[in-house]
Amino acid sequence: xxxxxxxxxxxxxxxxxxxxxxxxxxxxxxxxxxxxxxxxxxxxxxxxxxxxxxxxxxxxxxxxxxxxxxxxxxxxxxxxxxxxxxxxxxxxxxxxxxxxxxxxxxxxxxxxxxxxxxxxxxxxxxxxxxxxxxxxxxxxxxxxxxxxxxxxxxxxxxxxxxxxxxxxxxxxxxxxxxxxxxxxxxxxxxxxxxxxxxxxxxxxxxxxxxxxxxxxxxxxxxxxxxxxxxxxxxxxxxxxxxxxxxxxxxxxxxxxxxxxxxxxxxxxxxxxxxxxxxxxx
Amino acid sequence: xxxxxxxxxxxxxxxxxxxxxxxxxxxxxxxxxxxxxxxxxxxxxxxxxxxxxxxxxxxxxxxxxxxxxxxxxxxxxxxxxxxxxxxxxxxxxxxxxxxxxxxxxxxxxxxxxxxxxxxxxxxxxxxxxxxxxxxxxxxxxxxxxxxxxxxxxxxxxxxxxxxxxxxxxxxxxxxxxxxxxxxxxx
Numbered sequence: 004x005x006x007x008x009x010x011x012x013x014x015x016x017x018x019x020x021x022x023x024x025x026x027x028x029x030x031x032x033x034x035x036x037x038x039x040x041x042x043x044x045x046x047x048x049x050x051x052x053x054x055x056x057x058x059x060x061x062x063x064x065x066x067x068x069x070x071x072x073x074x075x076x077x078x079x080x081x082x083x084x085x086x087x088x089x090x091x092x093x094x095x096x097x098x099x100x101x102x103x104x105x106x107x108x109x110x111x112x113x114x115x116x117x118x119x120x121x122x123x124x125x126x127x128x129x130x131x132x133x134x135x136x137x138x139x140x141x142x143x144x145x146x147x148x149x150x151x152x153x154x155x156x157x158x159x160x161x162x163x164x165x166x167x168x169x170x171x172x173x174x175x176x177x178x179x180x181x182x183x184x185x186x187x188x189x190x191x192x193x194x195x196x197x198x199x200x201x202x203x204x205x206x207x208x209x210x211x212x213x214x215x216x217x218x219x220x221x222x223x224x225x226x227x228x229x230x231x232x233x234x235x236x237x238x239x240x241x242x243x244x245x246x247x248x249x250x251x252x253x254x255x256x257x258x259x260x261x262x263x264x265x266x267x268x269x270x271x272x273x274x275x276x277x278x279x280x281x282x283x284x
Numbered sequence: 285x286x287x288x289x290x291x292x293x294x295x296x297x298x299x300x301x302x303x304x305x306x307x308x309x310x311x312x313x314x315x316x317x318x319x320x321x322x323x324x325x326x327x328x329x330x331x332x333x334x335x336x337x338x339x340x341x342x343x344x345x346x347x348x349x350x351x352x353x354x355x356x357x358x359x360x361x362x363x364x365x366x367x368x369x370x371x372x373x374x375x376x377x378x379x380x381x382x383x384x385x386x387x388x389x390x391x392x393x394x395x396x397x398x399x400x401x402x403x404x405x406x407x408x409x410x411x412x413x414x415x416x417x418x419x420x421x422x423x424x425x426x427x428x429x430x431x432x433x434x435x436x437x438x439x440x441x442x443x444x445x446x447x448x449x450x451x452x453x454x455x456x457x458x459x460x461x462x463x464x465x466x467x468x469x470x
Contacts, residue, residue: 066414066415184389243408
């Protein structure tokens with residue numbers, strides 16, 4: 004048993020919110036550079052080079068690379084031998100988000116009542132928090148700020164077993180086609196397969212946490228990811244939708260067992276700012 | 285990108301007549317910000333026959349909700365938001381003189397038709413290049429709807445704000461043409 008005071012969590016979450024928004028991962032930069040070399044459209048090449056310049060400027064000037072600093076999506080892996088003391092764990096996470104978005108000059112992008120009043124909550128809380136209990140006595144915290152433009156292009160579909168892998172691939176590719184230039188391509192396509200209606204969507208979101216230089220650990224799924232990526236990049240959408248070969252930087256799949264009657268498929272679209280930072284306590 | 289053109293606001297009919305999709309433009313002068321919530325209010329004013337909080341004739345509205353300004357800077361990161369959410373409102377504003385819009389992503393046919401009818405242009409800024417855009421903004425002040433926070437209407441002074449012409453007054457659309465050119469049939 005290890006005791007951890009929840010107050011220790013506040014500055015860690017604060018820093019993760021700021022760092023995720025200021026400093027894009029090297030995996031994303033490397034992928035953009037790789038696609039820049041292969042890109043045929045001069046306009047697309049120029050867009051990709053502006054994105055690289057922007058990420059460099061953001062890091063140097065300590066500013067968020069995008070003004071949409073997102074909803075703070077927080078993934079927690081909580082060791083089952085941890086005993087949390089000193090207050091409410093989720094309130095501590097929200098306090099970290101509150102401080103990070105204030106001190107980092109990040110945009111507050113949440114409204115309270117989602118439909119009728121839509122009044123800004125002014126401090127970017129509440130965070131969306133997902134907790135898994137895991138073995139051990141550590142806590143892993145991942146903050147993944149998610150922008151609205153790409154999230155709006157996401158979808159869950161309850162498919163039939165008869166649709167097969169071909170049906171799944173067609174649905175994912177078509178979801179990207181219908182998104183066009185809206186989600187700030189080049190995008191990352193997170194795909195969640197199986198589970199249930201609600202779990203497929205969470206799997207798709209979690210799939211987006213995988214670094215872009217890693218492929219799926221199972222060969223058969225790594226091949227599906229490659230096939231979807233190839234098909235998506237033949238759509239011609241290109242960076243920002245201006246036309247080109249670089250529509251997506253990567254496709255990441257997570258899957259789980261599901262009901263014999265079901266085949267849930269979720270597609271979570273991520274803009275090129277595939278932001279996430281983690282810390283272990 | 286076929287050529288680079290410098291533009292000064294307010295825009296004239298002659299200015300916009302020279303623009304074609306794919307042209308790179310550098311916009312200087314005064315522009316106004318507005319997104320979902322502000323557009324709703326502006327169009328309610330137009331429909332009620334009331335005066336708008338700024339003279340819209342020949343002007344450009346930039347679809348942006350900027351990040352807060354860090355100390356010593358006029359504005360925080362300020363890239364474009366997705367434009368289709370403003371599609372229900374844009375034609376009514378073009379009908380009363382709006383000449384340009386800056387955002388990201390394709391527009392619907394009603395907006396494209398209104399651009400043709402009203403001789404107005406849609407510019408695409410690079411989505412996610414929010415620090416690059418912020419560097420082109422030299423001053424910012426809220427002029428209406430302060431209660432909306434990041435969604436308030438701001439008057440921005442810009443110098444060489446880089447954009448690409450996405451829809452011209454002749455009905456052309458970079459999003460359709462670009463995809464047509466690079467699509468590989470499977």
